[in-house]
Amino acid sequence: MADLLTIKNLRIEATAYPPGEAPRHLVLVDGVSVSVQKGRVLGLIGESGAGKSTIGLAALSYGRGGVRLTGGQVLLNGRDIRAEGAAGLRALRGREVTYVAQSAAAAFNPAKRLMAQVIETSLLHKLMTKEQAEVRAIELFAKLGLPNPETFGRRYPHQVSGGQLQRAMTAMALCPKPDLVIFDEPTTALDVTTQIDVLAAIKEAIRDTGVAAIYITHDLAVVAQVADDILVLRHGKAVEYGATDQIISTPVQDYTQALVSVRRIDHAEKSDAAPILRVQGITARYRGTDFDVLQSITVDVAAGQTLAIVGESGSGKSTLARVITGLLPARSGQITFDGRTLSPDLANRSKDDLRQVQMIYQMADTAMNPRQTVGTIIGRPLEFYFGLKGEAKRARVQELLDQIEMGAGFENRYPAELSGGQKQRVCIARALAAKPKLILCDEVTSALDPLVADGILKLLLNLQAQEGVAYVFITHDLATVKAIADKIAVMYRGKVVRYGQKSDVLAPPFDDYTDLLLSSVPEMKTGWLESVLKTRKMESAGN
Amino acid sequence: MRIPLSALIGLVMTGLFVLSAVFAPWIAPYPIDAAVGKVWEGPSSQYWLGTDTIGRDILSRLIYGGSVTIFVALSSSLLSFGMGAFFGFLAATRGGWIDTGLSRIVDLMMAVPSLIVALVVLSVLPLNLTVLILVMGVLDSTRVFRLSRAVAADIAVMDYVEAAKLRGEKQGWIIFREILPNAMSPLVAEFGMRFIFAVLFISTLSFLGLGIQPPLSDWGGMVRENKDGLVYGKAAALMPALAIAVLAISVNLVADWILQRTSSLKGGRGG
Numbered sequence: 001m002a003d004l005l006t007i008k009n010l011r012i013e014a015t016a017y018p019p020g021e022a023p024r025h026l027v028l029v030d031g032v033s034v035s036v037q038k039g040r041v042l043g044l045i046g047e048s049g050a051g052k053s054t055i056g057l058a059a060l061s062y063g064r065g066g067v068r069l070t071g072g073q074v075l076l077n078g079r080d081i082r083a084e085g086a087a088g089l090r091a092l093r094g095r096e097v098t099y100v101a102q103s104a105a106a107a108f109n110p111a112k113r114l115m116a117q118v119i120e121t122s123l124l125h126k127l128m129t130k131e132q133a134e135v136r137a138i139e140l141f142a143k144l145g146l147p148n149p150e151t152f153g154r155r156y157p158h159q160v161s162g163g164q165l166q167r168a169m170t171a172m173a174l175c176p177k178p179d180l181v182i183f184d185e186p187t188t189a190l191d192v193t194t195q196i197d198v199l200a201a202i203k204e205a206i207r208d209t210g211v212a213a214i215y216i217t218h219d220l221a222v223v224a225q226v227a228d229d230i231l232v233l234r235h236g237k238a239v240e241y242g243a244t245d246q247i248i249s250t251p252v253q254d255y256t257q258a259l260v261s262v263r264r265i266d267h268a269e270k271s272d273a274a275p276i277l278r279v280q281g282i283t284a285r286y287r288g289t290d291f292d293v294l295q296s297i298t299v300d301v302a303a304g305q306t307l308a309i310v311g312e313s314g315s316g317k318s319t320l321a322r323v324i325t326g327l328l329p330a331r332s333g334q335i336t337f338d339g340r341t342l343s344p345d346l347a348n349r350s351k352d353d354l355r356q357v358q359m360i361y362q363m364a365d366t367a368m369n370p371r372q373t374v375g376t377i378i379g380r381p382l383e384f385y386f387g388l389k390g391e392a393k394r395a396r397v398q399e400l401l402d403q404i405e406m407g408a409g410f411e412n413r414y415p416a417e418l419s420g421g422q423k424q425r426v427c428i429a430r431a432l433a434a435k436p437k438l439i440l441c442d443e444v445t446s447a448l449d450p451l452v453a454d455g456i457l458k459l460l461l462n463l464q465a466q467e468g469v470a471y472v473f474i475t476h477d478l479a480t481v482k483a484i485a486d487k488i489a490v491m492y493r494g495k496v497v498r499y500g501q502k503s504d505v506l507a508p509p510f511d512d513y514t515d516l517l518l519s520s521v522p523e524m525k526t527g528w529l530e531s532v533l534k535t536r537k538m539e540s541a542g543n
Numbered sequence: 544m545r546i547p548l549s550a551l552i553g554l555v556m557t558g559l560f561v562l563s564a565v566f567a568p569w570i571a572p573y574p575i576d577a578a579v580g581k582v583w584e585g586p587s588s589q590y591w592l593g594t595d596t597i598g599r600d601i602l603s604r605l606i607y608g609g610s611v612t613i614f615v616a617l618s619s620s621l622l623s624f625g626m627g628a629f630f631g632f633l634a635a636t637r638g639g640w641i642d643t644g645l646s647r648i649v650d651l652m653m654a655v656p657s658l659i660v661a662l663v664v665l666s667v668l669p670l671n672l673t674v675l676i677l678v679m680g681v682l683d684s685t686r687v688f689r690l691s692r693a694v695a696a697d698i699a700v701m702d703y704v705e706a707a708k709l710r711g712e713k714q715g716w717i718i719f720r721e722i723l724p725n726a727m728s729p730l731v732a733e734f735g736m737r738f739i740f741a742v743l744f745i746s747t748l749s750f751l752g753l754g755i756q757p758p759l760s761d762w763g764g765m766v767r768e769n770k771d772g773l774v775y776g777k778a779a780a781l782m783p784a785l786a787i788a789v790l791a792i793s794v795n796l797v798a799d800w801i802l803q804r805t806s807s808l809k810g811g812r813g814g
Binding site for chain 2: 346359368371384434
């Protein structure tokens with residue numbers, strides 16, 4: 001079959017302008033060749049900065065601000081679109097090639113109804129009349145499993161859920177009957193239970209319309225469900241290119257093997273022990289609302305062990321962490337720590353109570369003051385709680401840096417000079433500096449690439465073994481839970497629906513929600529999606 | 544670090560103004576209030592910028608006047624900054640009724656044009672430099688309050704501020720060590736803007752006769768003294784007007800440059 005899109009020796013360069021420094025020249029993509037045939041799906045996979053999205057946008061002959069396509073060919077239907085002028089590109093974009101962005105919430109215009117936005121490109125390119133376009137859009141809404149397809153288009157973006165918005169954007173991309181659709185991490189921002197529906201809808205729509213697609217993601221298990229071929233990228237270069245089955249089952253390159261075996265940390269559950277933290281009957285609501293986001297939550301955390309709290313966004317996981325820290329005082333219920341009752345309000349807790357409970361955040365970027373050096377960030381708790389100064393403080397900071405496996409030379413660096421994984425490690429060191437008995441970890445690995453996240457999880461497990469610190473580990477990712485938990489609490493709409501030792505919680509019989517949650521985690525094998533959809537008991541909340 | 548040409552010009556000009564203001568008694572060729580020439584003489588080698596309505600050397604008066612204008616403007620902008628930033632940060636970090644109360648008071652003050660308030664207040668109070676600086680500083684602090692509250696509110700919700708609260712840090716540490724360093728660049732640029740407004744404001748007041756009183760003189764007052772000459776084609780009034788414009792533009796160029804160097808409020812080392 002003739003190739004619809006052929007990329008040959010693509011080279012993409014950019015110039016970065018860091019403030020106050022000399023401009024830097026970067027090669028983003030170097031010598032990548034790949035092709036897509038009609039009706040097939042190519043998966044692009046790699047960690048952040050691998051050049052996935054940049055290559056995806058190159059299929060539109062588009063470079064984001066300051067990004068230039070400097071070498072190679074991008075052949076679409078046999079002609080080199082790199083040579084096209086502005087008018088040629090305008091005719092091609094949104095017609096022959098369309099694009100589905102990661103964050104649908106940010107990509108839709110909040111002031112316009114969905115229908116107007118979904119059919120906009122079709123009308124702009126004069127492909128059909130308004131009536132024809134609306135009929136097609138309604139067909140697509142139905143195909144993508146959106147509720148009430150006839151009236152769905154009359155809604156505004158804020159009136160539908162994130163998963164529905166992502167499907168509406170897929171409808172927008174498919175409406176002008178393009179030859180090629182680029183899906184740029186379309187399910188990454190969604191909950192795991194919603195992701196599966198969107199994934200199934202996208203897969204079916206691709207199959208039914210016979211369109212070719214490029215599917216960009218950092219999650220190999222997801223791409224295994226939709227792609228026919230996979231190109232593994234790293235640092236802008238192709239690592240491995242082959243059929244999906246081959247990449248998943250018999251990867252050749254070391255890097256691909258690492259990606260395939262990611263999330264397989266095994267952690268033997270410890271037997272239950274005396275609790276360090278007891279949360280009893282906690283009910284809480286945010287100021288100015290009349291809705292309890294937490295409803296009589298009761299869980300225990302054993303000393304030196306990990307309680308994982310799982311659930312999708314809005315289930316109240318992070319709110320529970322805020323209540324434990326005292327940022328959000330509970331309306332009723334009691335928190336007991338190490339045998340003594342903690343004041344509900346942060347302001348009334350003793351310095352020692354504050355020291356004993358530390359917190360690590362999801363976004364390490366915003367959790368560190370950009371104007372403080374690593375030395376200051378880790379040193380402050382030492383100074384504040386233990387009165388360490390000068391050489392003693394410096395030595396302890398270095399000791400902590402060694403503990404988080406970062407070594408010498410980081411003390412004087414600013415957060416902006418660290419990688420994502422390093423930033424999270426510094427946040428761990430800051431928490432550790434207080435010598436706490438409990439650390440609350442709020443989605444600490446969610447913003448990281450899989451391999452980096454694995455490293456952080458291993459570090460946390462090691463630190464627990466060395467220091468005997470207990471974790472409350474909040475996450476929506478069940479693979480992470482399996483890797484780190486001793487006990488699990490499953491949360492759904494402000495309640496704990498299932499709670500116990502890991503082995504008990506993860507063993508059948510399941511309640512409906514736990515079943516949905518467990519079955520929604522993509523597995524690293526082809527055909528998983530279809531088998532799951534057949535056996536599910538409950539639809540996701542986002543539907 | 545390379546300084547762009549516009550900023551360089553701004554820096555040099557601002558520096559010249561400040562130097563001439565500080566060293567006025569040594570630089571000025573003639574005393575401030577001595578009639579040394581004929582009335583409204585044109586520029587000559589003897590009187591570089593000509594003479595004024597009663598024959599005083601304009602250059603000398605500009606230099607002396609500059610020191611008064613710059614002193615008053617600088618003092619009042621420092622005052623407005625101190626007040627505005629303090630209350631703005633307080634409102635942003637405390638929130639609740641403190642924030643609401645302060646914000647509504649500021650709304651109230653901003654609802655009335657500050658020139659009118661100044662005119663009313665100054666016509667009641669005794670006219671001296673202290674009163675002038677206080678009135679201008681308080682009136683201008685409302686704008687600084689708005690900016691610092693907005694900037695600090697953006698920063699106060701960052702996780703690192705929350706982390707500091709969880710650590711048990713006092714309000715002082717949170718404001719001065721966590722928030723202030725990240726709010727510095729926009730505030731410094733704003734300081735330049737406030738300074739210019741203070742220069743314009745004091746010049747306006749003096750032009751209207753409610754600002755600097757004789758025997759002291761400032762640029763606005765000089766425009767007022769010499770404005771009648773414009774009818775007869777005498778350029779004397781334009782000299783102090785030009786000085787006001789050049790100072791405003793120079794400080795603006797510097798402020799622009801500072802603001803440009805701030806890549807973002809939240810990230811980066813901030814150059």
